[in-house]
Amino acid sequence: MIPAVSRSLPESLYSADAVRAIDRYVIGQCQVPGFELMQRAASSVFRNMIKVWPEPGRLLVLCGAGNNGGDGYLVAASAVRHGLDVDCVAVTDPERLKGDALKAYQAAVGDGVGVRLWRELDEGARAVLFATAGLIVDGMLGTGVTGAPRAPFDDLIRRCNASLAPVLAIDLPSGLDATTGHAAGDVVRAVVTVTFIGLKTGLLTGQGSGCSGQVVFESLETEPFLDSCGEQPTARRVDWWGLRSRLPVRSAAAHKGHFGHLLIVSGDRGFGGAALLAAEAAIRSGAGLVTLATRPEHVMPALARCPSVMAQGVIHGSELVPMLSRASIVVCGPGLGQSSWGQQMLQQVVTSGKPQVLDADALNLLSQRVPVTANNHILTPHPGEAARLLGMTSAADVEEDRVAAAIRIQQEYGGTVLLKGAGTVITDGRETIIISGGNPGMATGGMGDVLSGMIGSLLAQVATPLEAATLAATLHLACADRASESKGYMGLIPTDVIDTLPLMLAEAERLSERRLREGLQGIDDAVDGE
Numbered sequence: 001m002i003p004a005v006s007r008s009l010p011e012s013l014y015s016a017d018a019v020r021a022i023d024r025y026v027i028g029q030c031q032v033p034g035f036e037l038m039q040r041a042a043s044s045v046f047r048n049m050i051k052v053w054p055e056p057g058r059l060l061v062l063c064g065a066g067n068n069g070g071d072g073y074l075v076a077a078s079a080v081r082h083g084l085d086v087d088c089v090a091v092t093d094p095e096r097l098k099g100d101a102l103k104a105y106q107a108a109v110g111d112g113v114g115v116r117l118w119r120e121l122d123e124g125a126r127a128v129l130f131a132t133a134g135l136i137v138d139g140m141l142g143t144g145v146t147g148a149p150r151a152p153f154d155d156l157i158r159r160c161n162a163s164l165a166p167v168l169a170i171d172l173p174s175g176l177d178a179t180t181g182h183a184a185g186d187v188v189r190a191v192v193t194v195t196f197i198g199l200k201t202g203l204l205t206g207q208g209s210g211c212s213g214q215v216v217f218e219s220l221e222t223e224p225f226l227d228s229c230g231e232q233p234t235a236r237r238v239d240w241w242g243l244r245s246r247l248p249v250r251s252a253a254a255h256k257g258h259f260g261h262l263l264i265v266s267g268d269r270g271f272g273g274a275a276l277l278a279a280e281a282a283i284r285s286g287a288g289l290v291t292l293a294t295r296p297e298h299v300m301p302a303l304a305r306c307p308s309v310m311a312q313g314v315i316h317g318s319e320l321v322p323m324l325s326r327a328s329i330v331v332c333g334p335g336l337g338q339s340s341w342g343q344q345m346l347q348q349v350v351t352s353g354k355p356q357v358l359d360a361d362a363l364n365l366l367s368q369r370v371p372v373t374a375n376n377h378i379l380t381p382h383p384g385e386a387a388r389l390l391g392m393t394s395a396a397d398v399e400e401d402r403v404a405a406a407i408r409i410q411q412e413y414g415g416t417v418l419l420k421g422a423g424t425v426i427t428d429g430r431e432t433i434i435i436s437g438g439n440p441g442m443a444t445g446g447m448g449d450v451l452s453g454m455i456g457s458l459l460a461q462v463a464t465p466l467e468a469a470t471l472a473a474t475l476h477l478a479c480a481d482r483a484s485e486s487k488g489y490m491g492l493i494p495t496d497v498i499d500t501l502p503l504m505l506a507e508a509e510r511l512s513e514r515r516l517r518e519g520l521q522g523i524d525d526a527v528d529g530e
Protein backbone atom coordinates (compact mmCIF):
# COMPACT_ATOMS: atom_id res chain seq x y z
CA MET A 1 0.00 0.00 0.00
CA ILE A 2 1.04 3.59 -0.54
CA PRO A 3 1.92 5.46 2.67
CA ALA A 4 -0.85 7.37 4.48
CA VAL A 5 -1.32 10.94 3.24
CA SER A 6 -0.52 12.56 6.55
CA ARG A 7 2.91 10.93 6.88
CA SER A 8 4.16 11.55 3.36
CA LEU A 9 3.14 14.99 2.13
CA PRO A 10 5.31 18.11 2.28
CA GLU A 11 4.28 21.11 4.38
CA SER A 12 4.41 23.83 1.75
CA LEU A 13 1.29 24.34 -0.35
CA TYR A 14 1.41 26.24 -3.64
CA SER A 15 -1.06 27.83 -6.03
CA ALA A 16 -1.31 26.54 -9.62
CA ASP A 17 0.48 29.68 -10.84
CA ALA A 18 3.34 29.15 -8.39
CA VAL A 19 3.79 25.52 -9.47
CA ARG A 20 3.74 26.54 -13.12
CA ALA A 21 6.37 29.20 -12.35
CA ILE A 22 8.50 26.56 -10.60
CA ASP A 23 8.13 24.32 -13.70
CA ARG A 24 9.32 27.17 -15.92
CA TYR A 25 12.22 27.96 -13.60
CA VAL A 26 13.41 24.36 -13.48
CA ILE A 27 13.16 24.08 -17.27
CA GLY A 28 14.64 27.51 -18.06
CA GLN A 29 17.20 28.19 -15.33
CA CYS A 30 18.15 24.71 -14.22
CA GLN A 31 18.37 23.22 -17.67
CA VAL A 32 16.07 20.28 -17.03
CA PRO A 33 14.20 19.72 -20.31
CA GLY A 34 10.40 19.81 -20.03
CA PHE A 35 10.14 16.41 -21.70
CA GLU A 36 12.50 14.96 -19.08
CA LEU A 37 10.15 16.29 -16.35
CA MET A 38 7.19 14.77 -18.16
CA GLN A 39 8.95 11.40 -18.33
CA ARG A 40 9.71 11.58 -14.60
CA ALA A 41 6.07 12.49 -13.95
CA ALA A 42 4.76 9.57 -15.98
CA SER A 43 7.16 7.04 -14.41
CA SER A 44 6.18 8.21 -10.94
CA VAL A 45 2.50 7.79 -11.81
CA PHE A 46 3.10 4.32 -13.19
CA ARG A 47 5.19 3.29 -10.16
CA ASN A 48 2.51 4.43 -7.72
CA MET A 49 -0.23 2.88 -9.80
CA ILE A 50 1.39 -0.55 -9.70
CA LYS A 51 2.00 -0.20 -5.95
CA VAL A 52 -1.70 0.39 -5.31
CA TRP A 53 -3.13 -1.81 -8.09
CA PRO A 54 -0.55 -4.53 -8.87
CA GLU A 55 -3.04 -6.19 -11.23
CA PRO A 56 -5.19 -3.35 -12.52
CA GLY A 57 -6.93 -5.28 -15.30
CA ARG A 58 -7.72 -3.26 -18.41
CA LEU A 59 -6.32 0.25 -18.19
CA LEU A 60 -8.29 3.13 -19.68
CA VAL A 61 -6.03 6.16 -20.13
CA LEU A 62 -7.82 9.43 -20.99
CA CYS A 63 -5.59 12.12 -22.50
CA GLY A 64 -6.38 15.83 -22.96
CA ALA A 65 -4.77 18.40 -25.22
CA GLY A 66 -2.14 19.83 -22.87
CA ASN A 67 0.81 18.51 -20.91
CA ASN A 68 -1.49 16.65 -18.53
CA GLY A 69 -2.47 14.65 -21.61
CA GLY A 70 1.24 14.28 -22.42
CA ASP A 71 1.74 12.66 -19.01
CA GLY A 72 -1.19 10.37 -19.83
CA TYR A 73 0.34 9.21 -23.15
CA LEU A 74 3.62 8.35 -21.43
CA VAL A 75 1.79 6.41 -18.68
CA ALA A 76 0.01 4.45 -21.41
CA ALA A 77 3.40 3.73 -23.01
CA SER A 78 4.82 2.44 -19.69
CA ALA A 79 1.78 0.25 -19.24
CA VAL A 80 2.12 -1.25 -22.72
CA ARG A 81 5.83 -1.90 -22.12
CA HIS A 82 4.85 -3.77 -18.94
CA GLY A 83 2.44 -5.95 -20.89
CA LEU A 84 -0.80 -4.46 -19.51
CA ASP A 85 -3.98 -4.24 -21.59
CA VAL A 86 -4.36 -0.57 -22.43
CA ASP A 87 -7.11 1.51 -24.03
CA CYS A 88 -5.71 4.96 -24.68
CA VAL A 89 -8.20 7.66 -25.68
CA ALA A 90 -7.40 11.05 -27.16
CA VAL A 91 -10.18 13.26 -25.82
CA THR A 92 -9.23 15.99 -28.29
CA ASP A 93 -7.55 15.27 -31.61
CA PRO A 94 -3.79 14.69 -31.45
CA GLU A 95 -3.36 17.27 -34.26
CA ARG A 96 -3.97 19.88 -31.57
CA LEU A 97 -1.01 18.67 -29.50
CA LYS A 98 2.10 20.83 -29.28
CA GLY A 99 5.55 20.72 -27.72
CA ASP A 100 6.20 18.09 -25.05
CA ALA A 101 2.65 16.74 -25.23
CA LEU A 102 3.07 16.07 -28.96
CA LYS A 103 6.43 14.42 -28.30
CA ALA A 104 4.79 12.23 -25.64
CA TYR A 105 2.03 11.21 -28.03
CA GLN A 106 4.58 10.28 -30.72
CA ALA A 107 6.65 8.32 -28.18
CA ALA A 108 3.54 6.42 -27.04
CA VAL A 109 2.54 5.55 -30.61
CA GLY A 110 6.15 4.45 -31.22
CA ASP A 111 5.92 2.15 -28.19
CA GLY A 112 2.86 0.47 -29.66
CA VAL A 113 0.06 2.35 -27.83
CA GLY A 114 -3.07 2.24 -29.99
CA VAL A 115 -4.62 5.68 -29.53
CA ARG A 116 -8.37 5.97 -30.25
CA LEU A 117 -10.08 9.28 -30.94
CA TRP A 118 -13.07 9.95 -28.71
CA ARG A 119 -15.03 11.74 -31.43
CA GLU A 120 -14.70 8.73 -33.75
CA LEU A 121 -16.20 6.27 -31.26
CA ASP A 122 -19.90 5.51 -31.37
CA GLU A 123 -21.93 5.30 -28.18
CA GLY A 124 -21.60 1.50 -28.02
CA ALA A 125 -17.79 1.62 -28.23
CA ARG A 126 -17.67 4.41 -25.63
CA ALA A 127 -19.83 2.43 -23.21
CA VAL A 128 -17.69 -0.70 -23.68
CA LEU A 129 -14.50 1.24 -22.89
CA PHE A 130 -15.86 2.31 -19.51
CA ALA A 131 -17.59 -1.00 -18.78
CA THR A 132 -14.44 -3.08 -19.36
CA ALA A 133 -11.97 -0.78 -17.60
CA GLY A 134 -10.33 -2.15 -14.46
CA LEU A 135 -8.66 1.18 -13.73
CA ILE A 136 -9.01 4.65 -15.28
CA VAL A 137 -6.06 7.02 -15.57
CA ASP A 138 -7.21 10.63 -15.76
CA GLY A 139 -4.81 12.69 -17.90
CA MET A 140 -7.46 15.06 -19.20
CA LEU A 141 -6.98 18.39 -17.42
CA GLY A 142 -4.26 19.55 -15.04
CA THR A 143 -3.08 22.93 -13.82
CA GLY A 144 -4.00 24.51 -17.17
CA VAL A 145 -7.76 24.19 -16.66
CA THR A 146 -9.84 27.37 -16.69
CA GLY A 147 -13.49 27.36 -15.65
CA ALA A 148 -15.91 24.48 -15.96
CA PRO A 149 -14.80 21.59 -18.21
CA ARG A 150 -16.20 22.02 -21.70
CA ALA A 151 -17.54 19.27 -23.99
CA PRO A 152 -16.52 16.53 -24.36
CA PHE A 153 -14.54 16.67 -21.06
CA ASP A 154 -17.68 17.19 -18.98
CA ASP A 155 -19.24 14.01 -20.43
CA LEU A 156 -16.05 11.99 -19.90
CA ILE A 157 -15.77 13.17 -16.30
CA ARG A 158 -19.34 12.06 -15.62
CA ARG A 159 -18.58 8.68 -17.19
CA CYS A 160 -15.48 8.30 -14.98
CA ASN A 161 -17.58 9.02 -11.90
CA ALA A 162 -20.32 6.63 -12.94
CA SER A 163 -17.84 3.84 -13.70
CA LEU A 164 -17.18 1.00 -11.27
CA ALA A 165 -13.45 1.30 -12.03
CA PRO A 166 -11.34 3.38 -9.66
CA VAL A 167 -9.70 6.53 -11.03
CA LEU A 168 -6.09 7.55 -10.64
CA ALA A 169 -5.73 11.27 -11.37
CA ILE A 170 -2.55 12.66 -12.88
CA ASP A 171 -1.48 15.82 -11.02
CA LEU A 172 -5.06 16.70 -10.05
CA PRO A 173 -8.57 15.43 -10.66
CA SER A 174 -9.75 16.92 -13.96
CA GLY A 175 -12.01 19.91 -13.41
CA LEU A 176 -10.55 20.90 -10.05
CA ASP A 177 -8.98 24.33 -9.58
CA ALA A 178 -5.55 23.52 -8.16
CA THR A 179 -5.36 26.82 -6.28
CA THR A 180 -8.76 27.08 -4.63
CA GLY A 181 -10.03 23.50 -4.41
CA HIS A 182 -13.21 24.64 -6.14
CA ALA A 183 -14.75 22.91 -9.13
CA ALA A 184 -16.69 25.20 -11.45
CA GLY A 185 -18.42 22.23 -13.12
CA ASP A 186 -17.93 18.47 -13.34
CA VAL A 187 -14.91 17.13 -11.51
CA VAL A 188 -13.32 13.69 -11.44
CA ARG A 189 -13.63 11.77 -8.16
CA ALA A 190 -10.26 10.06 -7.88
CA VAL A 191 -9.19 7.29 -5.52
CA VAL A 192 -5.55 8.32 -5.84
CA THR A 193 -4.00 11.54 -7.14
CA VAL A 194 -0.29 11.61 -7.94
CA THR A 195 0.76 15.25 -7.94
CA PHE A 196 4.08 16.80 -9.00
CA ILE A 197 6.69 19.41 -8.16
CA GLY A 198 4.68 21.48 -5.64
CA LEU A 199 1.79 20.28 -3.51
CA LYS A 200 -1.24 22.21 -4.73
CA THR A 201 -3.40 23.93 -2.10
CA GLY A 202 -6.61 22.98 -3.89
CA LEU A 203 -6.02 19.26 -3.45
CA LEU A 204 -6.46 19.59 0.30
CA THR A 205 -9.33 21.99 0.82
CA GLY A 206 -12.92 22.47 -0.38
CA GLN A 207 -14.05 20.01 -3.07
CA GLY A 208 -10.40 19.02 -3.52
CA SER A 209 -10.36 17.18 -0.23
CA GLY A 210 -13.38 15.16 -1.36
CA CYS A 211 -12.34 14.36 -4.93
CA SER A 212 -8.56 13.90 -4.74
CA GLY A 213 -8.65 10.66 -2.74
CA GLN A 214 -5.25 9.61 -1.44
CA VAL A 215 -2.77 12.29 -2.49
CA VAL A 216 0.76 11.15 -3.35
CA PHE A 217 3.44 13.77 -3.86
CA GLU A 218 6.33 13.34 -6.30
CA SER A 219 8.93 16.12 -6.45
CA LEU A 220 10.41 14.88 -9.75
CA GLU A 221 13.83 15.71 -8.25
CA THR A 222 13.07 19.46 -8.25
CA GLU A 223 13.45 20.04 -4.48
CA PRO A 224 16.98 21.50 -4.81
CA PHE A 225 15.52 24.33 -6.92
CA LEU A 226 12.50 25.22 -4.76
CA ASP A 227 14.35 27.71 -2.54
CA SER A 228 16.23 29.47 -5.30
CA CYS A 229 13.20 29.93 -7.57
CA GLY A 230 11.64 32.36 -5.07
CA GLU A 231 8.04 31.15 -5.32
CA GLN A 232 6.31 31.50 -1.95
CA PRO A 233 3.89 28.87 -0.62
CA THR A 234 0.31 30.09 -0.05
CA ALA A 235 -0.18 27.99 3.06
CA ARG A 236 1.33 25.33 5.30
CA ARG A 237 -0.18 21.86 5.64
CA VAL A 238 -0.39 20.33 9.11
CA ASP A 239 -1.98 17.33 10.77
CA TRP A 240 -2.16 15.88 14.26
CA TRP A 241 0.47 13.23 13.54
CA GLY A 242 3.07 15.87 12.79
CA LEU A 243 2.10 18.10 15.73
CA ARG A 244 1.31 15.73 18.55
CA SER A 245 4.84 15.27 19.85
CA ARG A 246 5.03 19.09 20.25
CA LEU A 247 2.36 19.15 22.96
CA PRO A 248 3.64 21.16 25.96
CA VAL A 249 5.03 18.74 28.57
CA ARG A 250 3.59 19.29 32.03
CA SER A 251 5.88 19.63 35.02
CA ALA A 252 5.27 17.21 37.88
CA ALA A 253 4.85 20.31 40.07
CA ALA A 254 2.04 21.72 37.90
CA HIS A 255 -1.18 22.98 39.49
CA LYS A 256 -4.51 23.96 38.00
CA GLY A 257 -3.63 27.64 37.95
CA HIS A 258 -1.07 26.93 35.25
CA PHE A 259 -3.65 25.81 32.71
CA GLY A 260 -6.07 28.68 32.69
CA HIS A 261 -9.58 29.39 33.84
CA LEU A 262 -11.92 29.02 30.90
CA LEU A 263 -15.35 30.64 30.96
CA ILE A 264 -17.84 29.19 28.50
CA VAL A 265 -20.84 31.43 27.82
CA SER A 266 -23.35 29.25 26.10
CA GLY A 267 -26.76 27.63 25.95
CA ASP A 268 -29.87 29.73 25.50
CA ARG A 269 -33.23 27.92 25.86
CA GLY A 270 -33.33 24.85 23.66
CA PHE A 271 -29.55 24.74 23.18
CA GLY A 272 -28.34 23.37 26.50
CA GLY A 273 -26.57 20.47 24.76
CA ALA A 274 -24.21 22.82 22.92
CA ALA A 275 -23.10 24.30 26.24
CA LEU A 276 -22.47 20.87 27.71
CA LEU A 277 -20.51 19.64 24.71
CA ALA A 278 -18.24 22.70 24.73
CA ALA A 279 -17.69 22.49 28.49
CA GLU A 280 -16.96 18.77 28.56
CA ALA A 281 -14.60 19.01 25.57
CA ALA A 282 -12.79 21.87 27.31
CA ILE A 283 -12.24 20.00 30.55
CA ARG A 284 -11.13 16.89 28.63
CA SER A 285 -8.57 19.00 26.72
CA GLY A 286 -6.68 20.00 29.81
CA ALA A 287 -7.99 23.40 30.96
CA GLY A 288 -7.22 24.01 34.65
CA LEU A 289 -10.71 25.28 35.49
CA VAL A 290 -13.86 25.46 33.41
CA THR A 291 -16.86 27.60 34.36
CA LEU A 292 -20.04 27.38 32.36
CA ALA A 293 -22.34 30.41 32.31
CA THR A 294 -25.67 29.26 30.94
CA ARG A 295 -29.43 29.56 31.32
CA PRO A 296 -30.35 28.55 34.91
CA GLU A 297 -32.36 25.52 33.71
CA HIS A 298 -29.21 23.97 32.22
CA VAL A 299 -27.20 24.06 35.43
CA MET A 300 -28.53 20.86 37.01
CA PRO A 301 -28.12 18.69 33.88
CA ALA A 302 -24.63 20.11 33.36
CA LEU A 303 -23.57 19.23 36.91
CA ALA A 304 -25.12 15.79 36.66
CA ARG A 305 -23.26 15.00 33.48
CA CYS A 306 -19.96 16.70 34.19
CA PRO A 307 -19.24 17.56 37.85
CA SER A 308 -15.73 18.81 36.91
CA VAL A 309 -17.36 21.88 35.35
CA MET A 310 -18.52 24.79 37.54
CA ALA A 311 -21.94 25.60 36.13
CA GLN A 312 -23.70 28.84 36.99
CA GLY A 313 -27.06 30.19 35.83
CA VAL A 314 -27.17 33.70 34.35
CA ILE A 315 -30.17 35.73 33.25
CA HIS A 316 -28.73 39.21 32.71
CA GLY A 317 -25.50 40.24 31.04
CA SER A 318 -24.41 42.09 34.19
CA GLU A 319 -24.17 38.75 36.06
CA LEU A 320 -21.33 37.80 33.74
CA VAL A 321 -19.10 40.65 34.81
CA PRO A 322 -17.60 39.04 37.97
CA MET A 323 -17.28 35.72 36.17
CA LEU A 324 -15.42 37.39 33.32
CA SER A 325 -13.04 39.08 35.72
CA ARG A 326 -12.02 35.67 37.15
CA ALA A 327 -11.61 34.02 33.73
CA SER A 328 -8.41 33.98 31.71
CA ILE A 329 -10.08 32.85 28.45
CA VAL A 330 -13.68 33.01 27.22
CA VAL A 331 -15.59 30.86 24.73
CA CYS A 332 -18.84 32.40 23.54
CA GLY A 333 -21.25 31.19 20.91
CA PRO A 334 -22.26 27.53 21.08
CA GLY A 335 -26.04 27.52 21.53
CA LEU A 336 -25.96 31.25 22.26
CA GLY A 337 -28.98 32.04 20.09
CA GLN A 338 -29.66 35.51 18.79
CA SER A 339 -32.26 36.67 21.32
CA SER A 340 -31.61 39.47 23.77
CA TRP A 341 -30.06 36.94 26.19
CA GLY A 342 -27.38 36.01 23.64
CA GLN A 343 -26.86 39.65 22.65
CA GLN A 344 -26.33 40.75 26.25
CA MET A 345 -23.90 37.90 26.90
CA LEU A 346 -21.87 38.56 23.79
CA GLN A 347 -21.74 42.28 24.49
CA GLN A 348 -20.22 41.61 27.92
CA VAL A 349 -17.73 39.09 26.54
CA VAL A 350 -16.56 41.44 23.80
CA THR A 351 -16.32 44.38 26.21
CA SER A 352 -14.22 42.33 28.65
CA GLY A 353 -11.29 42.33 26.21
CA LYS A 354 -10.34 38.84 27.44
CA PRO A 355 -8.78 36.43 24.92
CA GLN A 356 -11.85 34.79 23.42
CA VAL A 357 -13.14 32.18 21.02
CA LEU A 358 -16.26 33.33 19.16
CA ASP A 359 -18.36 30.72 17.40
CA ALA A 360 -21.80 30.04 15.95
CA ASP A 361 -24.41 32.66 16.90
CA ALA A 362 -21.72 34.91 18.37
CA LEU A 363 -20.49 35.20 14.77
CA ASN A 364 -23.97 35.82 13.42
CA LEU A 365 -24.46 38.60 15.98
CA LEU A 366 -21.02 39.92 15.14
CA SER A 367 -21.91 40.15 11.47
CA GLN A 368 -25.05 42.14 12.34
CA ARG A 369 -24.24 44.60 15.05
CA VAL A 370 -21.71 43.68 17.71
CA PRO A 371 -18.28 45.04 16.78
CA VAL A 372 -15.11 43.32 18.03
CA THR A 373 -12.55 45.75 19.30
CA ALA A 374 -9.57 43.82 20.65
CA ASN A 375 -7.39 41.66 18.41
CA ASN A 376 -7.14 38.66 20.70
CA HIS A 377 -10.07 36.60 19.46
CA ILE A 378 -10.35 33.41 17.46
CA LEU A 379 -13.34 33.33 15.11
CA THR A 380 -14.46 29.87 14.04
CA PRO A 381 -17.06 30.22 11.26
CA HIS A 382 -18.42 27.45 9.10
CA PRO A 383 -18.85 28.51 5.46
CA GLY A 384 -22.41 29.83 6.05
CA GLU A 385 -21.29 31.98 8.97
CA ALA A 386 -18.25 33.07 6.97
CA ALA A 387 -20.56 34.23 4.15
CA ARG A 388 -22.59 36.30 6.63
CA LEU A 389 -19.43 37.83 8.11
CA LEU A 390 -18.34 38.82 4.61
CA GLY A 391 -21.76 39.97 3.42
CA MET A 392 -21.79 37.28 0.72
CA THR A 393 -25.01 35.62 -0.39
CA SER A 394 -24.21 32.01 0.44
CA ALA A 395 -21.73 29.43 1.66
CA ALA A 396 -21.10 28.52 -1.99
CA ASP A 397 -19.44 31.93 -2.50
CA VAL A 398 -17.04 31.16 0.34
CA GLU A 399 -16.31 27.68 -1.02
CA GLU A 400 -15.16 29.17 -4.32
CA ASP A 401 -11.95 30.20 -2.58
CA ARG A 402 -11.75 29.15 1.05
CA VAL A 403 -8.26 30.48 1.69
CA ALA A 404 -9.13 33.91 0.28
CA ALA A 405 -12.35 33.99 2.34
CA ALA A 406 -10.51 33.17 5.59
CA ILE A 407 -7.91 35.84 4.87
CA ARG A 408 -10.61 38.43 4.11
CA ILE A 409 -12.43 37.71 7.39
CA GLN A 410 -9.13 38.09 9.23
CA GLN A 411 -8.48 41.41 7.50
CA GLU A 412 -11.96 42.72 8.32
CA TYR A 413 -12.35 41.41 11.88
CA GLY A 414 -8.75 40.91 13.05
CA GLY A 415 -7.58 38.14 15.37
CA THR A 416 -7.26 34.56 14.18
CA VAL A 417 -9.78 32.91 11.87
CA LEU A 418 -10.55 29.22 11.57
CA LEU A 419 -12.77 28.42 8.58
CA LYS A 420 -14.40 25.03 9.14
CA GLY A 421 -15.17 22.40 6.53
CA ALA A 422 -13.06 19.75 4.84
CA GLY A 423 -9.54 21.14 4.64
CA THR A 424 -9.98 23.59 7.52
CA VAL A 425 -8.19 26.90 6.90
CA ILE A 426 -6.61 28.84 9.78
CA THR A 427 -4.97 32.24 9.45
CA ASP A 428 -3.75 35.00 11.74
CA GLY A 429 -2.85 37.33 8.89
CA ARG A 430 0.82 36.36 9.05
CA GLU A 431 0.58 32.64 8.44
CA THR A 432 -2.05 30.47 6.78
CA ILE A 433 -2.47 26.82 7.66
CA ILE A 434 -4.53 24.06 6.04
CA ILE A 435 -5.43 20.94 7.95
CA SER A 436 -5.27 18.03 5.59
CA GLY A 437 -8.06 15.51 5.84
CA GLY A 438 -11.75 15.50 6.49
CA ASN A 439 -14.17 13.08 8.06
CA PRO A 440 -17.73 12.90 6.72
CA GLY A 441 -18.92 11.71 10.12
CA MET A 442 -18.21 15.20 11.45
CA ALA A 443 -21.07 16.64 9.42
CA THR A 444 -23.42 16.52 12.37
CA GLY A 445 -24.69 19.05 14.93
CA GLY A 446 -22.51 19.65 17.97
CA MET A 447 -19.11 18.90 16.42
CA GLY A 448 -18.39 22.63 16.24
CA ASP A 449 -19.34 23.09 19.91
CA VAL A 450 -16.79 20.43 20.85
CA LEU A 451 -14.16 22.22 18.76
CA SER A 452 -14.86 25.58 20.43
CA GLY A 453 -14.36 24.08 23.87
CA MET A 454 -11.12 22.45 22.76
CA ILE A 455 -9.74 25.66 21.24
CA GLY A 456 -10.55 27.64 24.38
CA SER A 457 -8.92 25.00 26.52
CA LEU A 458 -5.73 24.90 24.44
CA LEU A 459 -5.61 28.69 24.21
CA ALA A 460 -4.98 28.63 27.94
CA GLN A 461 -2.11 26.17 27.53
CA VAL A 462 -0.07 27.11 24.45
CA ALA A 463 1.73 30.22 23.22
CA THR A 464 -0.38 31.68 20.42
CA PRO A 465 -4.00 31.68 19.17
CA LEU A 466 -2.80 30.22 15.86
CA GLU A 467 -1.13 27.36 17.70
CA ALA A 468 -4.21 26.74 19.88
CA ALA A 469 -6.57 26.72 16.90
CA THR A 470 -4.26 24.46 14.90
CA LEU A 471 -3.67 21.95 17.69
CA ALA A 472 -7.37 21.82 18.55
CA ALA A 473 -8.55 21.41 14.97
CA THR A 474 -6.03 18.69 14.13
CA LEU A 475 -6.79 16.84 17.37
CA HIS A 476 -10.54 17.18 16.79
CA LEU A 477 -10.19 15.58 13.34
CA ALA A 478 -7.82 12.87 14.58
CA CYS A 479 -10.25 11.96 17.38
CA ALA A 480 -13.12 11.77 14.88
CA ASP A 481 -11.01 9.53 12.63
CA ARG A 482 -10.09 7.26 15.54
CA ALA A 483 -13.70 7.11 16.77
CA SER A 484 -14.92 6.36 13.23
CA GLU A 485 -12.90 3.15 13.24
CA SER A 486 -15.53 1.63 15.53
CA LYS A 487 -18.52 3.95 15.06
CA GLY A 488 -18.33 4.50 11.31
CA TYR A 489 -19.35 7.81 9.79
CA MET A 490 -23.12 7.68 10.03
CA GLY A 491 -23.08 6.65 13.65
CA LEU A 492 -20.47 9.18 14.81
CA ILE A 493 -21.68 11.79 17.33
CA PRO A 494 -19.84 14.63 19.10
CA THR A 495 -19.55 12.81 22.44
CA ASP A 496 -17.56 10.07 20.61
CA VAL A 497 -14.96 12.72 19.82
CA ILE A 498 -14.88 13.82 23.47
CA ASP A 499 -14.59 10.21 24.65
CA THR A 500 -11.58 9.69 22.35
CA LEU A 501 -9.75 12.80 23.57
CA PRO A 502 -8.05 11.27 26.65
CA LEU A 503 -6.64 8.39 24.60
CA MET A 504 -5.26 10.63 21.85
CA LEU A 505 -3.84 13.10 24.34
CA ALA A 506 -2.25 10.30 26.38
CA GLU A 507 -0.47 9.01 23.25
CA ALA A 508 0.72 12.53 22.47
CA GLU A 509 1.91 13.16 26.03
CA ARG A 510 4.01 9.99 25.94
CA LEU A 511 5.60 11.09 22.65
CA SER A 512 6.19 14.66 23.86
CA GLU A 513 7.84 13.42 27.04
CA ARG A 514 10.00 11.01 25.08
CA ARG A 515 10.98 13.74 22.66
CA LEU A 516 11.97 16.01 25.52
CA ARG A 517 13.92 13.24 27.26
CA GLU A 518 15.71 11.89 24.23
CA GLY A 519 15.83 15.01 22.05
CA LEU A 520 14.33 13.07 19.18
CA GLN A 521 13.58 14.67 15.84
CA GLY A 522 10.94 13.15 13.62
CA ILE A 523 9.65 11.10 16.49
CA ASP A 524 6.49 10.09 14.67
CA ASP A 525 8.55 8.35 12.02
CA ALA A 526 10.68 6.70 14.72
CA VAL A 527 7.58 5.42 16.49
CA ASP A 528 5.93 4.30 13.25
CA GLY A 529 8.99 2.23 12.53
CA GLU A 530 8.79 0.37 15.83
Ligand SMILES: NC(=O)C1=CN([C@@H]2O[C@H](COP(=O)(O)OP(=O)(O)OC[C@H]3O[C@@H](n4cnc5c(N)ncnc54)[C@H](OP(=O)(O)O)[C@@H]3O)[C@@H](O)[C@H]2O)[C@@H](O)CC1
Nearest residue numbers: 023037038065066067068142143144145146148149150171
Ligand atom coordinates in the same frame (compact mmCIF):
# COMPACT_ATOMS: atom_id res chain seq x y z
N1 LIG B 1 6.96 20.77 -18.01
C1 LIG B 1 5.90 20.98 -17.26
O1 LIG B 1 5.45 22.10 -17.14
C2 LIG B 1 5.27 19.83 -16.66
C3 LIG B 1 3.88 19.74 -16.62
N2 LIG B 1 3.28 18.62 -16.22
C4 LIG B 1 1.89 18.38 -16.49
O2 LIG B 1 1.36 19.41 -17.26
C5 LIG B 1 0.13 19.88 -16.72
C6 LIG B 1 -0.10 21.28 -17.10
O3 LIG B 1 -0.09 21.27 -18.50
P1 LIG B 1 -0.72 22.43 -19.37
O4 LIG B 1 -0.20 23.71 -18.91
O5 LIG B 1 -0.47 22.09 -20.77
O6 LIG B 1 -2.25 22.38 -19.02
P2 LIG B 1 -3.30 21.18 -18.98
O7 LIG B 1 -3.80 21.09 -17.60
O8 LIG B 1 -2.79 19.97 -19.62
O9 LIG B 1 -4.53 21.77 -19.80
C7 LIG B 1 -4.35 22.55 -20.93
C8 LIG B 1 -5.39 22.18 -21.96
O10 LIG B 1 -6.67 22.14 -21.36
C9 LIG B 1 -7.56 22.91 -22.13
N3 LIG B 1 -8.55 23.48 -21.23
C10 LIG B 1 -8.38 24.43 -20.31
N4 LIG B 1 -9.53 24.65 -19.64
C11 LIG B 1 -10.44 23.81 -20.17
C12 LIG B 1 -11.81 23.59 -19.92
N5 LIG B 1 -12.46 24.26 -18.97
N6 LIG B 1 -12.44 22.64 -20.62
C13 LIG B 1 -11.81 21.96 -21.61
N7 LIG B 1 -10.50 22.15 -21.90
C14 LIG B 1 -9.82 23.07 -21.18
C15 LIG B 1 -6.73 23.92 -22.83
O11 LIG B 1 -7.40 24.24 -23.99
P3 LIG B 1 -7.52 25.77 -24.43
O12 LIG B 1 -8.20 26.46 -23.28
O13 LIG B 1 -6.13 26.23 -24.64
O14 LIG B 1 -8.36 25.69 -25.65
C16 LIG B 1 -5.45 23.16 -23.09
O15 LIG B 1 -5.57 22.41 -24.26
C17 LIG B 1 0.29 19.64 -15.23
O16 LIG B 1 -0.94 19.56 -14.57
C18 LIG B 1 1.05 18.32 -15.23
O17 LIG B 1 0.16 17.25 -15.38
C19 LIG B 1 4.10 17.46 -15.83
O18 LIG B 1 4.32 16.75 -17.00
C20 LIG B 1 5.41 17.85 -15.23
C21 LIG B 1 6.16 18.77 -16.12
Ligand SMILES: [K+]
Nearest residue numbers: 138141172174
Ligand atom coordinates in the same frame (compact mmCIF):
# COMPACT_ATOMS: atom_id res chain seq x y z
K1 LIG C 1 -5.90 15.12 -14.47
